[in-house]
Amino acid sequence: MQPQSPTPDATASGQVADAVRGNWVDRLAPEATRPYLRLSRADRPIGTWLLLLPCWWGLALGMLWDQSPRWEDLWIFIGCGLGAWLMRGAGCTWNDITDRDIDGSVERTRSRPIPSGQVSVKQALAYMGAQALVAFAILLTFNAAAIALGFLSLLPVAIYPFAKRFTWWPQVFLGLAFNWGALLAWAAHTGSLHWAPVILYVAGICWTLFYDTIYAHQDAEDDALIGVKSTARLFGEASPQWLRAFQLLTVALLALAVVAAAAPRGTGAALAVALAGPCAMGLHMGWQLRRFDPDDNPTLLRLFRANRDTGLIPLIFFLAAVLA
Template sequence: MTSPASPAPGDFTDIRRGDWIDRFAPAAVRPYLRLARLDRPIGTWLLLFPGWWSIALAGSGPLPDLWLMALFAIGAVVMRGAGCTVNDILDRDFDAMVERTRTRPIPSGQVSVKQALAFLVFQLLIGLAVLVQFNLLTIGLGVLSLVLVFTYPLMKRITWWPQAFLGLTFNWGALMGWTAVRGELEWPALALYAAGIVWTLGYDTIYAHQDKEDDARIGVKSTALRLGDQSKIWIYGFYTLTFVGIGIAGRLAGLGGLFLPLLSLAALQLSWQVATWNPDDQTDCLTKFKSNRWFGWLVLAAFLAGKI
């Protein structure tokens, strides 16, 4: 007999057995690696790109500061893991009732809440070690970001727009990347931050359509439920604002002629997502969501090309 926390045949779960964690990691640490989502790096990429974009945009030369890029990469891995740990602690009861999430480490009983809290502290200490490498303004922004990290998981309980709060959280690196390079906050970073927020509204609405039936049943709110059959139209709007916002950020930063042609390729990637997306196909929702990694690379290439 299959327990409620174990995947039954045909279940749609975000835990994939037989991956690198199962093959190479000791059994005792596997649940923690999954708790930090190290088996699903797309979230780390989506958190990292706004910071990398901002570092590239703020730099004075054609190449970004590689040391800053490396620090942001480490920070993204750690803080994404910390955010997921907070999310899973707070959502453990909801996760146990949702097909996709009920096999996660906490609802399945592999990790206790106390163990998850200890792991959270460990991750935050690593994040602090990375953060103190930056200037004081960037450190201050990093500390301030914790308010968003710890409150975002609660938003699905009180608003139909938790994806907007995820956008505020996941794109904070657009502000920190700029201040890490320039030592001050300027308009290009703010424009990039705003563009990232609407980008997140688009891709996370696609992601939320995976769980819309379970969310409606258990009373969790999301833009997928709020927008319903109008989601495609809204996401076209979100992605249009993303293109415009990134374009404005690039122009404010004085990027050259190669910037817009490459940014247009990135816009085509967003258009492809929405045009070919099937909101009622869980697998397609996940595929389109993950494809935003390619959008991130194209925008980074556009910023770098604009510096030539």
Template sequence: MKPALQIPDAVRDAVNGNWVDNAAPAHWRPWLRLSRIDRPIGTWLLLLPCWWGVGLAMMATGPRWFDLWIIIACAIGAVAMRGAGCTWNDITDRHIDGSVDRTAKRPIPSGQVSVRGAVIWMVMQALIGLVMLLTLGGAAIWLGILSLLPVAIYPFAKRFTWWPQVFLGIAFNWGVMLAYAAHRGGLDWAPIIAWFGGIAWTVFYDTIYAHQDYEYDALIGVKSTARLFGEDTKKWLTLFGALALILLAIAISATGTSGTGWMIAMIGLAGFGTHLLWQLRKLDLNDSDMQLFLFRSNRDAGLVLAFFLVLAGIV
């Protein structure tokens, strides 16, 4: 893998060649980095469960033209709310981030953005997310409001539990319920079960991500599943990967779809599972570059499932 470009103020784990570091006006860069625009994988991981929710809802009741707007609104909302969430995370973690090599150049600990400025930026992004949410109907609006609770709690989770990845999963996979409710006007078992499956998937991919900071986290006392699992990480990831597949299979069946639609959805789930298995085989607990590469590859795993769920809902 190619090393990151040597841009003086670039964050270490930014995507190599990203447009923020290479093309954005210099005075915009700290704000865009604060929103992780230079690292889009988090936006994908927030968005993909939303698209799962659209696909599951289409499987349950059939497609609607409004589904196209749900897909677009969720994409815009994911960019805005991921940016707001990351800004909140960096505000609360500013002292920790300054102690970790991977995060020391983030805009707040490096002094590029003040805390007051970050709060204003967070509110601006949240308002964009709110505008998108208000177009999705009452049930989705209430679910969106409720989602603020796990978002607010997550940055503190690594201070009081060894399982902060579960709290991240609760927040990041909320969209499967929100998008489903936007289509159907409410919830049933399919999106709720898929939400739990998504949480298991998040533990899988974010444990891989957390291994990059294993030594730093140990030094400063930050908890994570990477530290909890240690050398047994692959065994635990096998368990959580299997749990994600089982729960998502149950969710697909809970839509009531049968025949061709069910088979298409299961093909997508098989592709998703194959990708997780590939990650397990490639994972090296001593290779942080490989860990980052595998973490980012979960965009493809989630996209495969999203594509086949939507396709299953159309046929």
């Protein structure tokens, strides 16, 4: 089944095919800003959530590890939110610049601002730089360890758009970029790294492999025609088994990260509450697996978007454990 195409009126107004219908960009944003907001995916907020939630996981487990929540953590919480919005926008702009020819050949992406002619490459580069500069200013309010990790995060962000050209596992590179915030936010709170955020980071990568394989099945036919690689194409009919493996790895590694963070100094109650988070997350991932149909693109998109809730579930338990 092909992705849902925009209506003629939507196409004329510049609406992107896979954007949420009636989103605030299409309804409320000044017309001149809409192509740029679409370029940064402001009309499709799920990506910001998926970039942000590992940051908040790292912050919560950092507070659980040292048993020392502070008022400055509120700014880390807010700063991660602002930074995730900006860097997701900058990363998507970079992705669309590098993929402009590919996007024009795929039904779901040909309505994006660059291939549809709403924004030029030079304008996109300028917009990407502006977003990155504001995000850099926010990063400078954190400690030295977090700033250093922020600079290092640019490497996987820069490489990811090219990964689909040379590997069947581009989702790994997306995971490397999208879960970096687990390391950065932990360091912003504690001032250093530890095994717990590293394990958390790997758990996040497994989660990314889960949700982005679901997402990539929307484009599997077009990707095959133009030679773009993905785990969806690699796994094919075996995708449910692979998704189950990623689910189990995510839950197991997330639980191990919780033990590494909470066991040394936390109470038994805090550890029990925090461990309930990975279990509940696994149940939500299982719900997605039961509804997975590689030939039903609208359902694939709904499942992908449902991963905002998937990531919020353990965060609620982690924050409750801090208070336990």
